[in-house]
Amino acid sequence: MTNALTALAALGDPTRQAIVERLAERPHAVGALASRLPVSRPAVSQHLRVLKEAGLVEETRSGTRRIYRLDPRGIGAMRDWLDAHWDRALAAFRDFVETPPGEPSE
Amino acid sequence: MTNALTALAALGDPTRQAIVERLAERPHAVGALASRLPVSRPAVSQHLRVLKEAGLVEETRSGTRRIYRLDPRGIGAMRDWLDAHWDRALAAFRDFVETPPGEPSE
DNA sequence: CACATTCGTAAGCTAAGACTAACGGTAAGT
DNA sequence: ACTTACCGTTAGTCTTAGCTTACGAATGTG
Numbered sequence: 001m002t003n004a005l006t007a008l009a010a011l012g013d014p015t016r017q018a019i020v021e022r023l024a025e026r027p028h029a030v031g032a033l034a035s036r037l038p039v040s041r042p043a044v045s046q047h048l049r050v051l052k053e054a055g056l057v058e059e060t061r062s063g064t065r066r067i068y069r070l071d072p073r074g075i076g077a078m079r080d081w082l083d084a085h086w087d088r089a090l091a092a093f094r095d096f097v098e099t100p101p102g103e104p105s106e
Numbered sequence: 107m108t109n110a111l112t113a114l115a116a117l118g119d120p121t122r123q124a125i126v127e128r129l130a131e132r133p134h135a136v137g138a139l140a141s142r143l144p145v146s147r148p149a150v151s152q153h154l155r156v157l158k159e160a161g162l163v164e165e166t167r168s169g170t171r172r173i174y175r176l177d178p179r180g181i182g183a184m185r186d187w188l189d190a191h192w193d194r195a196l197a198a199f200r201d202f203v204e205t206p207p208g209e210p211s212e
Numbered sequence: 213c214a215c216a217t218t219c220g221t222a223a224g225c226t227a228a229g230a231c232t233a234a235c236g237g238t239a240a241g242t
Numbered sequence: 243a244c245t246t247a248c249c250g251t252t253a254g255t256c257t258t259a260g261c262t263t264a265c266g267a268a269t270g271t272g
Binding site: 119152169170 | 229230231232233238239240
């Protein structure tokens with residue numbers, strides 16, 4: 001799935017943020033990620049599953065190891081979502097400034 | 107605070123995502139937001155506090171009402187973070203393709 | 213074939229946080 | 243001054259989800 005809201009929810013966890021930052025440098029195996037994180041290897045495995053279902057990482061098998069790397073499409077979907085809301089926020093801000101005495105909502 | 111990781115954590119909750127989408131359209135008062143969400147008004151108030159501390163929304167008072175609107179700076183910080191990781195993900199992907207038999211991690 | 217390595221999954225525990233209800237405070241109207 | 247409207251805060255409950263331990267599957271090696 002490449003849903004921006006699902007991806008945002010997946011990146012809400014600090015451990016998953018750290019995993020994404022490591023994977024942004026280069027692809028990693030599960031054990032290599034866990035050795036540099038304050039959580040156990042199964043915990044990393046569970047986080048990788050969430051990130052994978054959110055479309056943020058991809059998996060390739062190399063022997064008994066699973067190599068994980070970032071999926072640029074997932075990151076791109078989030079960026080598009082933020083771009084759209086950023087533009088709309090600026091437009092809403094302009095409307096807010098240009099109409100001093102209005103009813104802003106229903 | 108305008109930290110991208112804090113902002114991402116704040117946007118991890120579905121209710122806060124819905125609030126941000128409403129605020130992207132136009133500024134809203136707390137009660138107006140709660141009337142269109144499946145949660146109570148105090149819950150919306152708590153979510154708005156988290157979003158405010160994350161630098162994603164701003165507050166202006168108008169009588170007894172508090173008008174909330176998106177803070178473009180917070181959205182911009184998240185977009186910058188994603189841009190950086192998107193670029194690094196592409197670079198790491200190139201390295202991965204160009205080095206078939208390597209040790210991908212330590 | 214036996215053994216080691218790497219990893220995913222299941223079960224269980226625990227802590228974080230999302231929610232509601234009740235209360236208090238401030239501003240506008242009459 | 244009294245009432246109404248709108249909102250933040252607190253206390254408390256309860257669900258969610260992240261973590262660890264234990265186990266089993268898959269691949270590679272001697």
